[in-house]
Amino acid sequence: MDLLPEIKKRVSVRDFLPDPVAKAQLERILEAARLAPSAKNRQAWRFIVVQDGELRKRMESACFGQEYVGNAPAIIACCTTNVDYKMPNGQLSYPIDISIAASFMMLQAVRENLGTCMITTYDEQDVRVALSVPYSMRVVMLLLIGHPASVGERAQKFPLRRIASYDHW
Incomplete structure (x- = not known):
């Protein structure tokens, strides 16, 4: 299996058609995240799929008015359930674990002929409130x-x- 075609095809998409994403496609994308590796296989993640139009507009507002956020027919909030776990090298595991899971989702989306865009510019508290994310996450x-x-x-x-x-800096 050659993944390089999907990797080369993936770009950040900021212009979406209003057509909804099929549930089967979303489930395959989420399945890709579920199968991703994580530190000590802790799987300390939860994914919230946002499709409701009003809620997507709240996400747009939380993302400082970036219109393409609200125009995306699906938004997956990638959350962690374990903010304190540090790996033996001293680094927190959750940013790495979530990044790997998101990468797997993006590649599956390419396979589904869908576009993706990773968003890290947002007011986390606004997103947490809009999606009822527990305080500890x-x-x-x-x-x-x-x-x-x-x-x-x-x-x-x-x-x-x-x-x-190879072998040295």
């Missing part, structure tokens, strides 16, 4: 999902030789 990121109305150019990426080396 964090909303780590939002993932927009929908049928692309248009797809922009893929952002330029550095050549491999600039970002990777």
